[in-house]
Amino acid sequence: DTGVSQDPRHKITKRGQNVTFRCDPISEHNRLYWYRQTLGQGPEFLTYFQNEAQLEKSRLLSDRFSAERPKGSFSTLEIQRTEQGDSAMYLCASSSIIDSYEKLFFGSGTQLSVL
Amino acid sequence: GENVEQHPSTLSVQEGDSAVIKCTYSDSASNYFPWYKQELGKRPQLIIDIRSNVGEKKDQRIAVTLNKTAKHFSLHITETQPEDSAVYFCATPGSGNTGKLIFGQGTTLQVKP
Numbered sequence: 001d002t003g004v005s006q007d008p009r010h011k012i013t014k015r016g017q018n019v020t021f022r023c024d025p026i027s028e029h030n031r032l033y034w035y036r037q038t039l040g041q042g043p044e045f046l047t048y049f050q051n052e053a054q055l056e057k058s059r060l061l062s063d064r065f066s067a068e069r070p071k072g073s074f075s076t077l078e079i080q081r082t083e084q085g086d087s088a089m090y091l092c093a094s095s096s097i098i099d100s101y102e103k104l105f106f107g108s109g110t111q112l113s114v115l
Numbered sequence: 116g117e118n119v120e121q122h123p124s125t126l127s128v129q130e131g132d133s134a135v136i137k138c139t140y141s142d143s144a145s146n147y148f149p150w151y152k153q154e155l156g157k158r159p160q161l162i163i164d165i166r167s168n169v170g171e172k173k174d175q176r177i178a179v180t181l182n183k184t185a186k187h188f189s190l191h192i193t194e195t196q197p198e199d200s201a202v203y204f205c206a207t208p209g210s211g212n213t214g215k216l217i218f219g220q221g222t223t224l225q226v227k228p
Contacts, residue, residue: 040220042119043218044218093214103149104216109158
């Protein structure tokens, strides 16, 4: 499978613990996005990278969240001191310019449950 | 900022019938409108999209129409099949041309055999 891959698929943690998720984008894609999706809602933008540079962060992203893409390839999203409200599906996507428009290709996500 | 409203939230149709899902947006400068399909437990997948200089686009049983004056766009699925059952999301990047998309709330489509 040469699509976007995310690891782990599921994560259960206790409140207050730190968690880290990994995303491997499609290899030739320069941009990488993180979204969060809660049950019954559409994905919400969190942040994105162009190569290794983090270009934008949503106001949804509290100080407990940090994302990196150190070599411009895979990315990690870390949540410190998790809270129950952090429970959600965390989706990663990489993008390609097709017909002059940037199109997203999503991974299968990491489902986080904070107990 | 951009706001996207999607209706209905659930839609149940008989196999073979048509289904229509509508989205309205607020930013008149929005120029690109993709639709994503998300099956249970799977990733959102781009199924069709339309740009602002086009009024309608078709791909087999799926079509998308855009009314820029009214600021709404719709997904049309004809001859529905059980495998069309999924959650459908509309989206737009607003006035930007990036992958920072504003998504609608989603429509759960159930196609009854």
